[in-house]
Amino acid sequence: xxxxxxxxxxxxxxxxxxxxxxxxxxxxxxxxxxxxxxxxxxxxxxxxxxxxxxxxxxxxxxxxxxxxxxxxxxxxxxxxxxxxxxxxxxxxxxxxxxxxxxxxxxxxxxxxxxxxxxxxxxxxxxxxxxxxxxxxxxxxxxxxxxxxxxxxxxxxxxxxxxxxxxxxxxxxxxxxxxxxxxxxxxxxxxxxxxxxxxxxxxxxxxxxxxxxxxxxxxxxxxxxxxxxxxxxxxxxxxxxxxxxxxxxxxxxxxxxxxxxxxxxxxxxxxxxxxxxxxxxxxxxxxxxxxxxxxxxxxxxxxxxxxxxxxxxxxxxxxxxxxxxxxxxxxxxxx
Amino acid sequence: xxxxxxxxxxxxxxxxxxxxxxxxxxxxxxxxxxxxxxxxxxxxxxxxxxxxxxxxxxxxxxxxxxxxxxxxxxxxxxxxxxxxxxxxxxxxxxxxxxxxxxxxxxxxxxxxxxxxxxxxxxxxxxxxxxxxxxxxxxxxxxxxxxxxxxxxxxxxxxxxxxxxxxxxxxxxxxxxxxxxxxxxxxxxxxxxxxxxxxxxxxxxxxxxxxxxxxxxxxxxxxxxxxxxxxxxxxxxxxxxxxxxxxxxxxxxxxxxxxxxxxxxxxxxxxxxxxxxxxxxxxxxxxxxxxxxxxxxxxxxxxxxxxxxxxxxxxxxxxxxxxxxxxxxxxxxxxxxxxxxxxxxxxxxxxxxxxxxxx
Numbered sequence: 001x002x003x004x005x006x007x008x009x010x011x012x013x014x015x016x017x018x019x020x021x022x023x024x025x026x027x028x029x030x031x032x033x034x035x036x037x038x039x040x041x042x043x044x045x046x047x048x049x050x051x052x053x054x055x056x057x058x059x060x061x062x063x064x065x066x067x068x069x070x071x072x073x074x075x076x077x078x079x080x081x082x083x084x085x086x087x088x089x090x091x092x093x094x095x096x097x098x099x100x101x102x103x104x105x106x107x108x109x110x111x112x113x114x115x116x117x118x119x120x121x122x123x124x125x126x127x128x129x130x131x132x133x134x135x136x137x138x139x140x141x142x143x144x145x146x147x148x149x150x151x152x153x154x155x156x157x158x159x160x161x162x163x164x165x166x167x168x169x170x171x172x173x174x175x176x177x178x179x180x181x182x183x184x185x186x187x188x189x190x191x192x193x194x195x196x197x198x199x200x201x202x203x204x205x206x207x208x209x210x211x212x213x214x215x216x217x218x219x220x221x222x223x224x225x226x227x228x229x230x231x232x233x234x235x236x237x238x239x240x241x242x243x244x245x246x247x248x249x250x251x252x253x254x255x256x257x258x259x260x261x262x263x264x265x266x267x268x269x270x271x272x273x274x275x276x277x278x279x280x281x282x283x284x285x286x287x288x289x290x291x292x293x294x295x296x297x298x299x300x301x302x303x304x305x306x307x308x309x310x311x312x313x314x315x316x317x318x319x320x321x322x323x324x325x326x327x328x329x330x331x332x333x334x
Numbered sequence: 335x336x337x338x339x340x341x342x343x344x345x346x347x348x349x350x351x352x353x354x355x356x357x358x359x360x361x362x363x364x365x366x367x368x369x370x371x372x373x374x375x376x377x378x379x380x381x382x383x384x385x386x387x388x389x390x391x392x393x394x395x396x397x398x399x400x401x402x403x404x405x406x407x408x409x410x411x412x413x414x415x416x417x418x419x420x421x422x423x424x425x426x427x428x429x430x431x432x433x434x435x436x437x438x439x440x441x442x443x444x445x446x447x448x449x450x451x452x453x454x455x456x457x458x459x460x461x462x463x464x465x466x467x468x469x470x471x472x473x474x475x476x477x478x479x480x481x482x483x484x485x486x487x488x489x490x491x492x493x494x495x496x497x498x499x500x501x502x503x504x505x506x507x508x509x510x511x512x513x514x515x516x517x518x519x520x521x522x523x524x525x526x527x528x529x530x531x532x533x534x535x536x537x538x539x540x541x542x543x544x545x546x547x548x549x550x551x552x553x554x555x556x557x558x559x560x561x562x563x564x565x566x567x568x569x570x571x572x573x574x575x576x577x578x579x580x581x582x583x584x585x586x587x588x589x590x591x592x593x594x595x596x597x598x599x600x601x602x603x604x605x606x607x608x609x610x611x612x613x614x615x616x617x618x619x620x621x622x623x624x625x626x627x628x629x630x631x632x633x634x635x636x637x638x639x640x641x642x643x644x645x646x647x648x649x650x651x652x653x654x655x656x657x658x659x660x661x662x663x664x665x666x667x668x669x670x671x672x673x674x675x676x677x678x679x680x681x682x683x684x685x686x687x688x689x690x691x692x
Binding site for chain 2: 025051056057059061062063064065066067068069070071072073074075077092093096097101102103104105106107108109110111112141142144164165166191192193194238241242243244245248276279280283
């Protein structure tokens with residue numbers, strides 16, 4: 001075990017995988033000479049050279065597609081999209097090609113590639129640079145989408161993503177890079193498609209992923225101290241496939257759920273989770289499933305407006321209290 | 335005098351080899367022609383679904399380009415691809431079975447007309463999205479370079495594709511990184527119903543190579559030997575790490591796809607296309623040069639007709655894919671919690687209500 005940042009965990013894992021397998025190489029804008037916009041790849045160009053740490057032109061569609069083609073011939077490219085906002089320039093290559101090639105050709109070619117990319121707002125980057133559009137990729141059969149919230153998961157899920165034979169969108173978050181946590185020294189990959197119960201409880205199920213999984217843990221701990229509440233926290237970790245069984249068995253135990261996400265409220269990942277709970281635990285619910293998400297606006301630049309648009313800890317606490325109040329009314333027969 | 339010259343030519347081994355090669359070109363072009371005509375017929379008989387784009391009029395381009403590739407080189411192409419699949423050496427019956435959507439199809443019935451793939455013949459896909467293959471092909475060339483291999487990638491595209499962003503991005507990356515790839519633009523003059531002049535500010539598409547300091551050339555796509563020679567030069571350049579842009583000027587004999595009556599074309603143009611049908615012109619040239627006579631042409635016709643008939647019979651007899659295989663190809667690495675639900679199936683089976691008899 002070592003106590004390191006999320007950023008360090010990503011860096012160390014990339015390096016270890018490049019040492020382990022010479023077919024693993026990195027591509028992206030500014031990842032080499034500039035050492036990465038968020039310095040995840042710092043030092044790797046010097047260690048591995050230009051062949052394996054490739055600075056690309058500003059051509060998301062071109063280099064994402066090139067990574068897919070290279071993967072078809074057996075390499076294991078790890079692409080860095082500077083932020084998830086820019087991945088939309090590569091949407092055709094990711095959705096129409098990476099996700100389709102295995103199925104469309106009857107299983108004759110695999111696409112073992114990873115696209116690492118951070119989402120997240122709160123940095124005053126305005127409307128085009130603050131989005132959380134992992135939903136676009138989670139919607140697509142053939143894609144796998146993972147979203148680690150801790151340094152340990154950053155390592156374990158990145159190991160899994162690189163060793164997987166399918167295209168994996170690996171969602172990072174700007175607000176998580178400097179967070180610290182214990183990371184195991186062994187290189188056991190996580191299993192893509194499994195959520196984790198990061199806190200056990202009986203009063204309510206709080207569901208989140210990426211940054212909002214951390215918010216969920218923080219709120220659950222605070223409410224345990226302040227109100228003696230016993231909240232169970234589910235960290236989704238994998239958005240596609242979604243581990244519905246873990247969600248449902250938790251809700252069957254707690255009879256109430258609040259879903260947290262950093263993206264827009266409607267049509268989102270939270271909507272999918274809520275619909276799944278409706279399908280799998282309708283008779284167990286004592287209150288409607290609540291979603292806490294971003295306001296449905298293009299993200300403004302001005303700080304007070306940005307803060308108002310983003311889901312806060314207080315928003316989460318409010319939704320939990322209201323949900324538990326609804327549970328109280330119903331279980332009391334009011 | 336001319337006859338004597340021809341007779342002299344025929345006596346030399348080089349001329350004999352050249353004659354054999356030209357006869358093979360003719361036979362291959364005829365195979366594509368008759369195969370495509372049969373595909374069109376099968377489409378009208380509702381044996382083939384979806385979109386169906388034919389190589390009619392482009393036979394010399396297809397045959398010439400494919401003739402220059404080694405079997406170990408790779409091809410990425412677009413959705414107008416049946417001829418390319420045949421020329422890569424894939425059995426015609428497997429190509430036809432794919433059109434019919436059957437299990438013996440080259441993509442097991444998962445791809446159809448636009449998405450043929452055969453890893454053993456190094457056809458790494460027909461792609462249905464205009465230009466989707468360009469970044470992929472560039473990446474395949476990157477992998478070849480990464481592994482220090484000698485293979486080359488050929489990436490064919492239509493004239494309309496020269497207008498998309500991925501064209502620029504891919505050619506730029508290929509040139510920057512010295513990748514072993516030939517971009518071959520099949521300029522048939524029309525992107526669906528839009529002429530090159532109406533879609534490209536520089537309609538001489540090969541000149542785009544200059545923007546990337548990439549060598550480029552334009553070749554007459556009605557003559558397979560010229561195409562093959564130009565492609566050979568392009569491939570040689572690519573094998574040496576200098577990517578190449580080759581424009582093959584050809585004509586599309588019919589509509590964009592089988593269902594397009596091409597009403598945007600004038601009657602005069604349609605007449606001209608019929609009068610200058612490249613297959614007939616090439617056959618007449620070979621006859622005039624003494625390389626083919628009427629008997630030989632009839633023999634080739636018969637041979638090709640048999641191949642196409644056999645392909646159609648095979649396709650019709652091949653089973654439809656079993657619906658039970660629907661979830662077989664979503665993921666290559668098995669994954670827990672993968673949705674395998676058919677339409678109408680719930681995410682979770684309803685639980686019995688407590689105290690309510692089921």
